[in-house]
Amino acid sequence: MTDTVAGAAETDYSATLFLPETSFPMRAGLPQREPEWLKRWEEMDIFALQREQAKDRPLFTIHDGPPYANGNIHIGHALNKTLKDLVSRSMQMLGFNSAYVPGWDCHGLPIEWKIEEQYRAKGKDKNDVPVVEFRQECRSFAEQWVDVQREEFKRLGILGEWDNPYLTMSFDAEAQIARELMTVASSGQLYRGSKPVMWSVVERTALAEAEIEYADYESDTIWVKFPVRSGGGDITSGAFHDLNASVIIWTTTPWTIPANRAISFSSRIAYGLYEVTKAPEGNWASTGEKYILADNLAADTFAKAKVEEFARIGDVDPAHITSCFHPLRGLGDGYNFEVPLLDGEHVTDDAGTGFVHTAPGHGLDDFEIWMNSTRLLGEKGIDSAIPYVVGDDGFYTKDAPGLEGARVIDDNGKKGDANNRVISALAERNAMVARGRVKHSYPHSWRSKKPVIFRNTPQWFVYMDRDIQGAAGDTLRHRALNAIDATKFYPASGQNRLRAMIADRPDWVLSRQRAWGVPISVFVRKGTNEVLKDEAVNHRIADAFEAEGADAWYKDGAAQRFLGDAYKADDFEMIRDVLDVWFDSGTTHAWVLRNKQKWPHLKFPASMYLEGSDQHRGWFHSSLLESCATNGFAPYESVLTHGFTMDGEGRKMSKSLGNTVAPQDIIKQYGADILRLWVASTDYQEDQRLGKEVIQTTVDSYRKLRNTLRWLLGNLAHYDAQDAVDAKDMPELEQVILHRLAQLDAQVRGAYKEYDYRKVVTLLTNFMNIELSAFYFDIRKDALYCDPISSIKRRAALTVLHHLFDCLTAWLAPILVFTMEEVWLERHPEEGSSVHLRLFPEVPGDWLNTDLAAKWQLIRSVRRVVTGALEIERREKRIGSSLEAAPQVFLADERYLTALKGQDLAEIAITSAIAVQTGEGPSEAFRLDDVAGIAVLPGLAKGTRCARSWKVLPEVGSDPEYPEVSPRDAQALRERAAAGL
Incomplete structure (x- = not known):
């Protein structure tokens, strides 16, 4: 600094600045605060408010592939449910009625196995227990874990109809599963045959391909x-x-x-x-x-x-x-x-x-x-x-x-x-x-992680290649392959994968030799092996299941009850095998998506099924076959798949390696929004990594976003809608930011429509960190803090901050569900207000101005070279802040000179003064290799430091009423005094 710069002023002018004012904390405290938002949403019944608000909008249905109700959720569950929530919330904000109905898979071997383990521990034999009693114990076990998992999923911020989920073990579900099976049987597609199937000796049952994993084994x-x-x-x-x-x-x-x-x-x-x-x-x-x-x-x-x-x-x-x-x-x-x-x-x-x-x-x-x-x-x-x-x-x-x-x-x-x-x-x-x-x-x-054997056993199958009801060429395989061709896949490679599986698969094995499940509710005539096809019998079975659950099949006298007076029970075999649980979950489209009385906000076929890539041989597969068997087409319009979560080194997570990451632990330490931000930031279509370094990177990214939003909130404390400025009347810099908002609106909407959440995060973090915090906010701090109340520049900047707030809080709401609610309520604390009741804001198309944006790209290039030169000056301690500098800028490219006409480059570069000249500049001038035609020669500002804005200017002291500040700051002080501030 030159000798003409005055020392520190005696008056403290900080109270006269329009500094940010907000109670929004810098430290998030997410683990403590998030449950408060969950309670608020539950009290206001935000799910019902969304349904009422969106009742006339087109339906978008992401159908939930049911998790298994037998333990605490793991990181795979967290990834899957968060992705579903991202889809559902973003489609809601894009203008759909997008309701998420969670569900659970409740039947099957894992639960039955747990009850048997409890029996063995007590020295009890399953075969000594009446089957209905055993089934009741299985039902109670599943109910317990449904309740546990429901709370764990809600803690992730998943918005859904938690008070009205679907369960494969509910009586109405068991009845409809049986109806679907009997429809398949009535069409002639079900048969009993003897084929080698994968058999678990440990679990005493046949297994489907979807229940198999491959591991090294020495033979x-x-x-x-x-x-x-x-x-x-x-x-x-x-x-x-x-x-x-x-x-x-x-x-x-x-x-x-x-x-x-x-x-x-x-x-x-x-x-x-x-x-x-x-x-x-x-x-x-x-x-x-x-x-x-x-x-x-x-x-x-x-x-x-x-x-x-x-x-x-x-x-x-x-x-x-x-x-x-x-x-x-x-x-x-x-x-x-x-x-x-x-x-x-x-x-x-x-x-x-x-x-x-x-x-x-x-x-x-x-x-x-x-x-x-x-x-x-x-x-x-x-x-x-x-x-x-x-x-x-x-x-x-x-x-x-x-x-x-x-x-x-x-x-x-x-x-x-x-x-x-x-x-x-x-x-x-x-x-x-x-x-x-x-x-x-x-x-x-x-499930058991034990080797299986191929073993020839009598089982119930569905034909893949027999004509359905005599229609030539109308086979289940043909229907399924056509349905795959009509389905949109994310990623597209999923289509070929599922197609190859359907093209080569053998007949579908439906039967399992277990007790806990929906029985194969058919009768076979003794001596002929012929399946009884009688609608009256089918109705009696379904009605009994509706009223009593599938336990009705196992009660005394059930055979004659269902057969009625037309048949004798002694002439028929009542099948005791239960259905493969993949058939259970494969039928959910029939009793969830088409149940308008229970879930009027869902549609069939579903807009999307979303699961891990292993479900090409699991739920995607069984749902496709079941729906094609009974409806002739797929139960979904699109299929989205995600990869699996590895540890930080790319290894598969396992308890034996001690490298598992529990979602509950992340939430307890950092909060669910950190986990959600990680999910949204990953390339979820591939396998992802999650470890300490990955989590810390996500935490750092979150903090930057939060600090940007905090600064927005603080400055918007001074915003008055009556002082808003129209876009056409704003300075160029504000118009450039509005142009970027219009660009981002199309990009963010497009990314959400393509389920590309990583792109959303990248677009918004780059915009907030680079274009806002490091550029626009950096430049406009002076005007926002120091300009007079009447300043068009300050009013325009506040108007832009208002638009930024509206857009950013909406665009980030599907991802950072808790934080965006907190940010939104900081400005809109009125009762019933919620960021999750909003649509994405309509950004005016006339904000787009590509010519102006191109001009400002040139200006930013000049600014980058100037700030690069000043960084060296700071490092060498020749200046303390950039306001002590007054560099010379040499421009050899006419484009830069044209772009800078009428611009205050000192304000843009955050210096007290700047001189622009034509030419290459001296050899000792600072240059950047990737920006040709710009050179900067550092210099010190001359004058006195303004006690209010800290700019070093010759005109400081020219106003006798305010001798310690610049004329601009003097005018600001007069207007504050006149306003009684």
Whole structure:
């Protein structure tokens, strides 16, 4: 500073400034304050107020995929529910009637398993308890967790019809689920069949693909000899006549060997006859033995068998091998049947031997080739019946002679002794070639986390490829694929994913061998296996379920009650299996979306289903199939999927790793708005990360937004609507900010319509931090604090702040639900007021001014170079603040000179004075590499510092009445005095 600058003034002028005034706290205190807003919303019944307000608007329905009612919510729940809330709230503010109705999945194995665990702890046997009593305990368990989860979801700020949710176990729901099932049955789509399904020995039930997860598992592997039984022809011509050879198979499931009924090969693979020419003494594969193998796999097989030398004798065409002996023949006087060779599309020479051991009771490929070969087998006199080798408890049945009592998997999901028993029996019969172990991905129950087995059992299915009610080509698969094509997917890749699953899936397995669920409410005529189709019977069943719940199916005399006088109960089998819970949740469209009496604000089909990407094989999948079966089209117009939450290092969260992040902990420490801001900031379509650093980054971002809003509130304390300035009468800088609001209005609305919340957060944080706090507010602080009451500049700035407040609080309301309510009520504390009763404000289109915006981009470039030069001066302590500076600016580009005409660059750059000149400027001037044609030479301001605004100006002291301030500040003081301030 020059020697002419006066020292500190004796008078304190701070009381004469229009400084920000607000009770809005800098520290949010969200964990303590948020429950207050929840209580307020509950007392005013904001959900009902929204419905009344929006009753004439078009409906937008995001249908809730029901969480399972069996434990506290986790971070996945928090992500999912918050995304749904973002959709619902933003669509409401875009002008729809968007009501969110939460729901819960209440039936099924996890709950039943918990009750059974309680029984076991008490030494109680489930089978000793009447089924209705057991079901009541399951219902009570689910009710308890519905209440717990409801409060946890509400604490997240999720706005919904919490007092009227849907539950799959409510009586009206159970009745409608049964109606949907009976509709499927009446149309001829339901049938009872016997197929290999994934079976949980631990849980004693069949599982659907959606209930399976894959994990590493170590399996026993064996190479087994199937001695050739019959064949004919000349080996060199490709036919086969050597009966001293064995076909070699390889399998990772030794326990399925007793169920073997065939060997599959491929006509596309080259096979040969090989002889062991040298092997260790006592080796399973001994010298002189002849094996038939795929040529590409022979060397690997002999290596596994510890064969030292071998020779290829000639070609083999397996089609000329009629059959083989079973390697267990004679064990327990069994396995004396022929083992035919079948040509299969599923056989490859990627691994194994080129031959596939085929047990039709324990594999889908095995089952399909066996069933497709039934006619051929019959012609050869081979029994095509599929044996039931393994019972539901994992023990071998009588269909595994000599091995009864061996167990595949025990009640704890551990390997039983079946593999070792089978391998020992094979070795005793000289049928073993080699054994080993392999670690591979294997199906596990996602509930028990225990391995499952494929097991042939009688189950209830829905046809995927049978014409519905005789309409040619109108199959469930055809309907579902057409429905997928008519659905909008976010991201678009979800469409191909679901399409591929539907295109390839087998018939839909509906039955589960459990107690807690909606029963498969059909009767089958004994002797014919024919499903009874009688509307009167169906009505009686549905009416009873409506009044008493599905427990009515299990009460004494239920069969005759439902069959009525037209039939005798002794002539029918009453099905005791329950429905897969995916059918329960897949039917929710029927009894939630179409229930106008209970939920008049919902529509069918739903506007959107939103769940994690795993639901392509879960809820999206089952809902699609169920609705296509009963309605012919999808229950949704769009499908949005999100990824999964990993820890801060990108690892899957698990209790064993100790890297889980509980939403309750985040809320307790930081508040739900921090969690919501994190959700909105993520690329939720991909897997997201959440750890301490991520949370801290979100907290820092929130604080900046809050401080910006606090500054807005503080200055708006001086706003008077009567002094508002029309946009056309405002200074250019204000018009530029209004232009940006008009731009943002289109961008923010567009992002919300595309469910791109990350874009909303990015747009608004950049705007608030960079364009407002660091630019506009920085420049206009002087005018807002110091200008006279009459100043058009100050009044225009306050008007712009008012518009900013209206827009920002609305645009951020779906994300920061608690904070925006707090900010809104700071200005509008009247009873019944809420930011969540607003629409997004209509921003005038004539605020757009692209030419003016382009001009101010040039001005901002000049400002950036000036502030860059002053930052060095501050760092070197040559100035304290930018108001002590009076730099020279050299402009070599005519565009900058044109843009600056009529502008107060000193005000824009926040200096006391500034000189603009044409030219490149001296070599020592400051420049920025990315801004050509601008140079700044720092200099000190001359004059006296204004005691009120702190500008250093020569004219300070020119007003004798106010000798310590500038003329502008003197006028402000006169107007304040005249106004009695």
